[in-house]
Amino acid sequence: MDKKIGLYICTGCGIGEALDIDALTKAGQEDSPACCKNHEFLCGEEGVQLIKQDIESGEVNAVVIAGCSSRVNYDVFNFGPEVLVDRVSLREQVVWTQPAGEEDTQMMAEDYVRMGMAKLGRMDLPEPYSPEGEELVKTIMVVGGGLTGMTAALEAANAGYKTLLVEKEAALGGWAAKLYKMAPIKGSFKELQDNCIPELIKQVEENQNITVYTGSKVEKTANGPGMFDVTINQGGKEVTERVGSIVLATGAKPYEADKLGHLGYGKSDKVITQAMFEEMAANGQLKGVEKIGFIQCAGSRDEEHLPYCSAACCVESMKQSITFKEINPEGIAYVFYRDIRSTGQYEHFYKSAQENGVIFVKYDQIDEVAENEGKLTVTLDDVLMGEKTEADEFDLIVLANGMVPTTALGELVQEPVEEEEDNGDEEQPTQPPVIKADLLNLEYRQGPELPILKYGFPDSHYICFPYETRRTGIYAAGAVRAPMDLVTTVEDATGAALKAIQCVEATYEGKAVHPRSGDMSYPEFYMNRCTQCKRCTEECPFGAINEDEKANPLPNPTRCRRCGTCMGACPERIISFKNYSVPMVGNMIKAIEVPEEDEEKPRILIFACENDAIPALDMAGINRLNYNAWVRIIPLRCLGSLNLIWVNDAMSSGFDGVFLLGCKHGDDYQCHFMKGSELAEYRLGKVSETLDRLGLESERVRMAQVTIMDYDKIPQMLDDFAEELDELGPNPMKDFQ
């Protein structure tokens, strides 16, 4: 289909007053659009009708709207999936940030209109990805048959999805099955509850949609979402199943009590773990115990053991202390704690424990737990008494020994060390570590399990999007994801089940999942020119690209999140999306007119992350903050998609500087694709070579990390950069144009 681009310029919201619209139209016509029209209120009924008529008559099938930012009126200027639309932000990026009626303002607007035309000229309608000869399925696999796993399986099954539940033990139930009583997960949050696991097992077994594999482990997980080929080893017998997405619910293990010798474990058999308490309660062995003590944070909140708080232990010890008082109403129970962390309605449960006569004592440090003539003595700093105290005559001491995620247990995958060319001391961006925990055994180039973040949890790291792990279609839930209590576990499992459902539905339709939900574009590789440099396979934040033995990339588009990091990484520029490509951005750069040196109008090219930097630039406009007139902004999907050729092109065509605006990276990174801004900065470090070759200063190219709230700082940043460039003088390459 031939592209027939219509250019529509809105003259409302002050655009018509600030700009010479005739001249602007002329600039737009350089690219010979099918039509070029103006309207004073384009987003109004009449304006939209104007565009619709042209589409219906067949005069145009792609639309450039030069008016307000794409962040507004997105619904008004939506002409259906068959019509490509690009928005040129004359309002927020030009007339609201530049003085009206000036030559520089006009030049900026004209450049943006030309850039919009150039961009749309290189865009095609994306077609949904559908793997050839492969069957896409909507079955969901849940790994781990404890409270989390059974909940996830049931919730998915109850929404009508076929579900596989794989449990390594001979029976379902997991850790929670061994609990004598449960802390409340419903009701008033004041009383003990009976164990809910037997009922849950019954529901799972009766559910027609769930296939249970007990005594089984996942030997291998190949392919990607919609078509994961899973090899399950069931007691020596291998079964293969195709599943669409995965919930990892393998839970946590109690922290090794053997390491808690300083709290008496191993020295006295009267010092036990929380799990041992449950066993004793179930076996009737607590009857007649006169005095019991619970030591909180046994391992947790301790740099030498688990630096984190295990979240569930306070409530578990309350439960155990109440259980103890139920069994032995005359018995004495102490809880030695640092902070009692019964958040939300568990506060009611804390009160119940106190009302039951459980005594809570705050400590700073436990010096010793020692056995003497069959009784235990705890020596501690009693914070409130302000002195060393001995609490004695205990028959039992229970250590609240915290939890360790199953993803943390195993050997670290070591990347083969390769000889690096020349950047010996330069720090390279690295992927997060992967531990061979033997849970999923993924056939991924970047390692066999979910990558881990701090403390071995495969958490997403996002506050707003807690289900985003770095492997598309694999959602961690429950205690494997983060330390959590029972109530949260049930909610977390249910939420993860929905994410798994979403993934199979989106994949089935050839669409991306979060954060570019619904995006139908995907990267295509022109393999003839591939040099097997492995940058794409190494840098993909989602492990989407495997490698064959000759280091050829093997893309798995259903694992892809469409950030374009591979496109930015590729030195041969063989990776592109239908609607986003290296030539597309290249043409936008070419569309900018770079004035001759004697005109004294420098040009600064800005690549801005469309998720945060672009909205921040919009905000600068909404606040009518004036900024430098030399800048020309190109939005990128993620700075990870920045291809260095653009920087080279810009510098060799006379731009005086290039400025990247990306998200914060480091430990508290805010990049929505994890590594994008970090990779961009790393790549930028490599540009200096090119600049040297061109005889240019490396200061001409730089990057800043900005947040969406930095709109008030960005104008100053741009002005400062412009000033520094001014001191360097014009780019000498201008003469060669």
Add this chain to the structure above:
Amino acid sequence: MANKSILVVGGGISGLTAAVEAAEVGYEVFLVEKNPYLGGRVAQLNQYFPKLCPPNCGLEINFQRIKNNPKVRFITDSVVENISGEAGNFDVTVKTNPRYVNENCTGCNKCAEVCPAERDCAFDYGMSKTKAIYLPHQFAFPMRFAIDSEACQGSECGKCAEACPYGAIDLKMEAKTTTFNVGAVVWAAGWDPYDAKKISYYGFGQSENVITNVMLERLAAPSGPTKGKIVRPSDGKEINSIAFIQCAGSRDENHLNCCSSVCCLASLKQATYVREQYPDAKISVYFIDIRARGKFEDFYTRVQGEVGLNLIKGKAGDIKEDPQTKQLIVHAEDQVAGKITDEKYDLVVLATGMAPATREFKVPAGVSYDEDGFIASDPQVPGIYAAGCVKRPMDVAACVQDATAATLKAIQSTVRGQNNG
């Protein structure tokens, strides 16, 4: 035939999440929000703990998800008045209050330039003023003005309508009621800061320099009333000392029985705001327990190390103002030192807890509540699910998790309804 669409009540982080998560599985969603904008309480926050990142970043992504998904229809300025029927088939009545500004609004600001009337800015908790016709806030979605009918002088004035080139202002707009049919309901109406005036011994409302934690968020926000500068409200002066009073209303049988879950971490976070602006200020935190659960322990350790806190275990008894200096004297028992202390501060921040929105406005259906007004975990009305802080005080990530879970429950109701119908 059962209805596959879902009503989501509340456009804050829980409601937004529920709406987009449902729509991205293919369900039709009606999102009803009482304010003239989406985003809820989180839009008013300066930063999230523990990453100290701006909430607008995640909201922007969620708004993009709505923009790209025609299955979400949202209605602002609206409340749900009635729900009848059963899972798979609920009739819902929604009342939309007049905004007096229609879809023609381009957000150009010409109206506000001519408006002669002012109002207290609710977004800034009354600490700043806007015109009677106003953009709810800088990142408002939808980016459209609204008129505060109490502040507006009405059609007699009409200056805004004259100034608007786009015919976007209709001063005669009236409330309207719409009804629609849905298969399930997610109630995510969120929370209100507990009314600090009810804790009379802390002097909120009498002493200007006693503020609440939500107010401090606005004071620290670059878009807030002081452009991000934390100063004393009484005289705009810089501060040398500040006290955070934890459990102001929470864990207290005279106020809220439960723990509000987030206030400890919120105060730790706010301590970082203060430290950034005042390297030498004294920052005290009066607490019962510091509840930095799970991996938040890390944040607690980091703040203690980097910010330097004067942690006082003990609940503050009362707060009195020195009438001369407008300083505040916090009277408390320091349980560790074992003595009564009376410390002076320039500014006191009450870590007021979360009162569920359902404490004031009940779900118009037979839902039960706990003693603090949270929607009880059981028994529920089949087909109506609570999500987020109407259910339990929780932080943002927990709200997102819970809203995602509630969405699946709602989807199941519509699936069940279909099988039966």
